[in-house]
Amino acid sequence: DAGVIQSPRHEVTEMGQEVTLRCKPISGHDYLFWYRQTMMRGLELLIYFNNNVPIDDSGMPEDRFSAKMPNASFSTLKIQPSEPRDSAVYFCASSIYTTGRTEAFFGQGTRLTVV
Amino acid sequence: GDSVTQMEGPVTLSEEACLTINCTYTATGYPSLFWYVQYPGEGLQLLLKATKADDKGSNKGFEATYRKETTSFHLEKGSVQVSDSAVYFCALRASGSARQLTFGSGTQLTVLP
Numbered sequence: 001d002a003g004v005i006q007s008p009r010h011e012v013t014e015m016g017q018e019v020t021l022r023c024k025p026i027s028g029h030d031y032l033f034w035y036r037q038t039m040m041r042g043l044e045l046l047i048y049f050n051n052n053v054p055i056d057d058s059g060m061p062e063d064r065f066s067a068k069m070p071n072a073s074f075s076t077l078k079i080q081p082s083e084p085r086d087s088a089v090y091f092c093a094s095s096i097y098t099t100g101r102t103e104a105f106f107g108q109g110t111r112l113t114v115v
Numbered sequence: 116g117d118s119v120t121q122m123e124g125p126v127t128l129s130e131e132a133c134l135t136i137n138c139t140y141t142a143t144g145y146p147s148l149f150w151y152v153q154y155p156g157e158g159l160q161l162l163l164k165a166t167k168a169d170d171k172g173s174n175k176g177f178e179a180t181y182r183k184e185t186t187s188f189h190l191e192k193g194s195v196q197v198s199d200s201a202v203y204f205c206a207l208r209a210s211g212s213a214r215q216l217t218f219g220s221g222t223q224l225t226v227l228p
Contacts, residue, residue: 004158031214043204043218056215091158095214102147102166102208104216106158 004107006092012113018080021110023092024073033093033104034067034077043091049075082114117142121205121219128195128226136190136222138179138205146207148172148181148188149216153202162190162203195226 005024013019025032033048047057052069060067064083069075079086089111093104122137140146147166151159163172168183177192188205205219 033215042220045215045217048215050214093159093216097214102214103149103161103164106151106160108156108158 004092004094004105006090006107006110008110009108010111010113012115013082015083015114016081017114018078019082019086019112019114021077021090021092021112023075023077023107025075025092025094026096026105027073029094029096029105030072031095031097031104032069032075033095034075035091035093035106037089037091037109038087046077079112082112084114087112087114117146117207117209117217119205119207119217119219121203121222123220123222124202125223125225128224130197130226130228131194132226134190134192134195134199134224136203136205136224138188138190138219140186140188140205140207142186142207142209144210145183146209148179149206149208150177150179150188150190151204151206151218153204153221155201159204195224197226197228200224200226 007022034046036044046059047067049069067077089109091109093106095104118141120139149164150162152162153159163174165172165181171180179188179190202221202223204221206216
């Protein structure tokens with residue numbers, strides 16, 4: 001399997017613009033997570049899905065952030081409008097919950113810079 | 116709520132030195148515990164895990180033992196290599212129906228030749 005695939009790897013955008021980050025989870029995994037990594041806050045869970053349904057979005061910082069999972073093989077994280085403080089590395093991860101296999105597999109991340 | 120506390124870095128060692136990165140946690144019940152490693156410009160990779168008390172996870176010469184009595188999961192390696200230079204994250208998954216991971220702040224390790 002190719003692992004979790006995220007795109008783009010790098011995104012530079014101007015303040016106020018809409019940004020969409022994309023994620024393809026590992027085939028067969030039924031959980032998908034979006035994390036944000038910054039120097040100040042470390043790794044923060046933004047939202048996670050189970051079988052395409054959002055389970056916990058309490059980590060989404062504000063209404064400017066939204067996430068969707070229209071099918072089992074694709075998810076998006078959208079920021080509209082973007083602000084400089086949104087600059088971070090955004091990771092997508094997926095997992096399948098079975099006995100003895102509870103770890104999450106991470107993509108390579110999208111480095112977002114808002115100027 | 117659940118939390119993970121790691122020793123702060125950065126940690127700089129010479130090649131072949133011994134490594135210990137401390138990790139303690141706060142959680143109810145019996146969480147699963149993990150160490151992830153992040154190499155520069157990469158995503159997080161699972162290094163090792165333990166799912167119950169007294170379990171020892173090991174991989175690539177790294178070890179960590181799940182200590183319920185001290186709520187700890189310290190990462191150890193007897194002889195580090197330059198290629199071990201990375202950021203190491205301790206994480207937990209709460210017991211029960213929770214599926215998300217809670218991470219520590221990460222510890223930057225640099226190994227000098």
